[in-house]
Amino acid sequence: xxxxxxxxxxxxxxxxxxxxxxxxxxxxxxxxxxxxxxxxxxxxxxxxxxxxxxxxxxxxxxxxxxxxxxxxxxxxxxxxxxxxxxxxxxxxxxxxxxxxxxxxxxxxxxxxxxxxxxxxxxxxxxxxxxxxxxxxxxxxxxxxxxxxxxxxxxxxxxxxxxxxxxxxxxxxxxxxxxxxxxxxxxxxxxxxxxxxxxxxxxxxxxxxxxxxxxxxxxxxxxxxxxxxxxxxxxxxxxxxxxxxxxxxxxxxxxxxxxxxxxxxxxxxxxxxxxxxxxxxx
Numbered sequence: 001x002x003x004x005x006x007x008x009x010x011x012x013x014x015x016x017x018x019x020x021x022x023x024x025x026x027x028x029x030x031x032x033x034x035x036x037x038x039x040x041x042x043x044x045x046x047x048x049x050x051x052x053x054x055x056x057x058x059x060x061x062x063x064x065x066x067x068x069x070x071x072x073x074x075x076x077x078x079x080x081x082x083x084x085x086x087x088x089x090x091x092x093x094x095x096x097x098x099x100x101x102x103x104x105x106x107x108x109x110x111x112x113x114x115x116x117x118x119x120x121x122x123x124x125x126x127x128x129x130x131x132x133x134x135x136x137x138x139x140x141x142x143x144x145x146x147x148x149x150x151x152x153x154x155x156x157x158x159x160x161x162x163x164x165x166x167x168x169x170x171x172x173x174x175x176x177x178x179x180x181x182x183x184x185x186x187x188x189x190x191x192x193x194x195x196x197x198x199x200x201x202x203x204x205x206x207x208x209x210x211x212x213x214x215x216x217x218x219x220x221x222x223x224x225x226x227x228x229x230x231x232x233x234x235x236x237x238x239x240x241x242x243x244x245x246x247x248x249x250x251x252x253x254x255x256x257x258x259x260x261x262x263x264x265x266x267x268x269x270x271x272x273x274x275x276x277x278x279x280x281x
Contacts, residue, residue: 001040002238004220006150007173010127012099013069014215015237016041018179018224024053024281026226031057033228035068037235043222045073045103046088047273052280055093070094073103073131073153076267077274079112085119091280096124101131101153104262107271110144117147127151132262135168142172151175156219157183158192158210158250159257166218177220182207184259194249202240205233212237213250 003011017034019027019042027050031042035057044054051072058068072092078084079102089097100119102112116128129151130138141149152169156162156178169176183189195206202209207223211234214221223234242250 001038002215004175004218006127006175007148008127008150010098010150012127012151012175012220013039013041014220015039015211015235016043016069016071016220016222017231017234018043018222019048019050019054020045020179020224022048022050022224022226024050026050028053028057030224030226030231032061033231034235035061035063037232039231039235040067041069041071041220041222043071044092046075046078046277047073047103047275049275049277049280051088051091051277052093055091059093065094069098071099071101072097073101074112074116075103075273075275076107076109076112076271079108079115082115084112084115085124087277089124091277096126098125099127099129099151100125101129101151102133103131104267104270105130105133105137106267110141113141113145117145120147129153129174135165138168138172138174148172149174151177151220153177153179155180155258155260156214157181157189158213158253159183159186159189159255161217161251161254163254175220176218177222178214179222180259181214181219181221181223182210183257186259189253192253194246194253198242198246204236204240208233208237209242210250212240212242213247216242216247217251 002014119125127150129149131153
């Protein structure tokens with residue numbers, strides 16, 4: 001495993017598994033397979049409605065909690081609830097969260113950030129950060145925060161490499177984490193000739209080449225899957241390295257093409273959406 005060192009000294013694995021769109025049963029099974037295959041970074045969120053399942057898989061694995069990096073995200077409808085972090089801990093059945101993020105720049109996200117800062121100071125959270133924030137919104141948090149965000153989770157893949165944003169984050173000592181690291185499974189991306197060529201050289205799949213590119217480019221990756229074979233393959237990334245020329249060939253694919261775009265209307269909807277977290281299995 002390779003690690004990123006966050007701005008507060010916490011070590012975070014560069015590769016993990018995401019649980020977006022997985023049912024509780026699927027999430028529990030996927031996390032169990034991932035932990036068995038050597039994963040130690042697990043990503044979930046209030047909104048995924050599978051935190052309890054993720055917590056069960058971690059407990060059943062028998063792996064010491066201190067070896068696992070557990071990450072989750074607060075949803076906008078909870079930003080002003082004083083017990084939001086405590087309820088998240090209860091669902092995960094854990095004493096602490098390794099990384100807690102503000103999920104969306106919607107509603108009273110500064111209140112949500114204050115909740116996370118309080119939890120950080122109390123030792124309930126080891127690091128805090130942001131998800132889906134743009135540079136202007138990150139600057140707003142940096143201007144008001146007492147505890148600096150350590151991570152930004154956002155859409156990054158070879159078709160949208162966020163080069164300008166990454167320059168800003170590097171200057172701000174914030175690590176980037178990629179969701180949709182494989183471009184939402186876009187066949188056009190996966191079938192780019194450069195990945196086939198490199199896959200043949202290194203005996204890897206196009207997806208593995210892309211994930212390796214991310215890691216070498218400084219992006220923490222959390223590809224999601226419920227397929228045990230894909231889960232295993234998505235972690236088989238540490239026995240080869242791309243050359244600088246090969247990295248440049250992949251950087252040349254950048255198109256500023258996003259698969260998810262938030263709008264003011266969508267962000268307003270997020271505030272009123274209340275995930276059925278208390279009904280989790």
